[in-house]
Amino acid sequence: MSLQSTALPGSANESNVQSNWLSWLLVSFLIYVLLAAVGAIGSGFKAAAGSDAKELFAFASNPGIALIVGVVATALIQSSSTVTSIIVGMVAGGLPIAIAIPMIMGANIGTSLTSTLVSLGHIRNGKEFKRAFSAATVHDSFNILAVAILLPLELLFRPLATASEYLAGLLVSDASVSMSGMNFMKVLLSPAADILKASVAWLPGVWSGVALILIGIGLILMVVTQIGKVLRTLMVGRAMNILHTAVGRGPASGMASGTLITVLVQSSSTTTSLIVPLAGTGVFSLKQVYPFILGSNIGTTITALLAATAISGASATVALQIALVHLLFNLLAIAVIYVLPFLRQIPVVMAETLAIQAQRNKGYVVAYIGGVFFALPLIVVGISRLF
Template sequence: MSPETSALSTATPHSQSAPRWLSWLLVAALVYLLLAAVSAIGAGFKAAAGEDAKVLFEFASNPIIALIIGVVATALIQSSSTVTSIIVGMVAGGLPVAIAIPMVMGANIGTSLTSTLVSLGHVRNGEEFRRAFSAATVHDSFNLLAVAIVLPLELLFQPLARTSEWLSGLLVSDASMSMSNMNFMKAMLAPGTGILKESVAWLPGIWSGVALILLGIGIILMVVTQIGRVLRTLMEGRAMGILRTAVGRGPVSGMASGTLVTVLVQSSSTTTSLIVPLAGSGMFSLKQVYPFILGSNIGTTITALLAATAITGASAMVALQIALVHLLFNIMAIALIYVLPMLRTLPMYMAEGLAELAQRNKGYVAAYIGGVFFALPLGLVGLSQWL
């Protein structure tokens, strides 16, 4: 036993529990701040445009542009949890659900950039890099294929909009909306949201609403990052233990462990960053990593569902609806792609092909990252405007 391990094992309960209690208290405070910020974004949009808030989003009336906004915003911020939480607040402030749905799909694509960047840590070792890059890009490949299949279905038949609307109607009753003044969550968040509103109240007219939106977005960016950091400190050892014991036991176990680890650390980026180096070292095969990464897609939806609880009154149903869209989209993608044998292996073939190219010439890596996450989205925006 090492001196460090011995010291940990002989430490008093108080010396171990006090920092953990403080950490959990910090998590609770950050969650409160997250909910207050989401509520503030909705209030900001309403203050900026009143009942005509939808005019603010006419630039994204095209679903392709909405999709690209989700991709680029998440690629830049590197957190789908952050982007979807912001979208929840925007929906509460008037963003149409039909525009928000492609944005959520785009967030799924943008967040997969993290694992691709992590794989570059193995670039000096050709075989390790091939394994790591294929494990990373199977995430990209699945999410791109999911959008290519589900977005046209959504535009034609609205399965996500219809199902999420039905579920949100069950979960948010008319009675709870009519009693919004007595809503516990609204009362609990009122002090925090009130402070944020007062901090920008000195600005004239529409500018106070715009400032409140920007303030809320800034707080969400900070809070989600800090929550992930604190939870990684608290849970990373446990998460790694789950990962090591469950990933190799089959697709169901792998998917469940990916979901659980992501819920524990509150970041799909962290989850995929944990698995990619292990795949690069040869500990897990691409076939084992694949379902684990799909589970991380499901686990990351918990943040938007949590954010939706900050919205009360008439906007509560649509806020919950878009949070449910994020969950349902990932479940539907798994059902259509992973469950169907004819499509299941396609993301793996795509990832392996990309890894072979990247191993031979590192220029393909730069072209892939710049093309998929930035050049292609901008090109599609231009094409959609021209059409």
């Protein structure tokens, strides 16, 4: 019996083990490139704007415009992880926290488009489509409600900015800043940073900074996509096992499994794309899917926290602060909306109502997607210009 379980040289088991090790090495390399890319964006913005980096974002001084930037960018790229990593780099380069916070909130709304599009795969079967569409749009509804409640509170009382600033100050100590020459991440990333800077050194002045920003964004787009592909290959089987054993055991277990799977695959879009078809076929109910999707909101914040470790020196605190804002926003949204019974049911009612209308008339699907991701952003922009 023991001979059967031993991986012999040249055996299929040994080949699979080697393949997995190579895949994990690739993931490690891609994470390294991601960190270097985030650092490149911050360096690029500093090089392009110099001491006037904040003025570079004067056009987005209105929180409403910043919110729309987050929504549209994430809807187009289909990855909140990518957008939040870019925002971390921008903050390190001078983007004000007050403008970055609405962008982070917008990214939460934009990423929910993926699950809505996935639900369209069930459109030919009325009952399945109703279940899938409600499971998808409960994500949209929750994130929109969270922004509607927490953005005004943030503008008035700044709870996220204050709490994240305090936590970042604790995590990035004065000692670590004063010993920046011994910063492990700075030493680790310096070879990649030098290569990236050398690649644009031939460009004059501001243009070298602009090129560095574009290279950083391009690398993030590529790396997040590739990490998702590799981790899906490594973890989807395990992820499905977690789904079946944990999602139906209650809200806490559902949130935990949603968080864990999203951390593993580094994409809330992937996580929600896994659960929506299962909801459509009746494996899970909307009540079971709801907390799982909220867990995916928490899990996706790990990328921004990881990206913040690429920043060293004086910008380290603000970079970590905006990453913590992403985490605190999602935790606070759950605490306010899901914990309070009268608010908890609002996203469910919204999703079920939309699903019923979409089942009756597919035109509602087009109207919903166009309204939430195109018309609503335009309305917000119009209103924001009045203030």
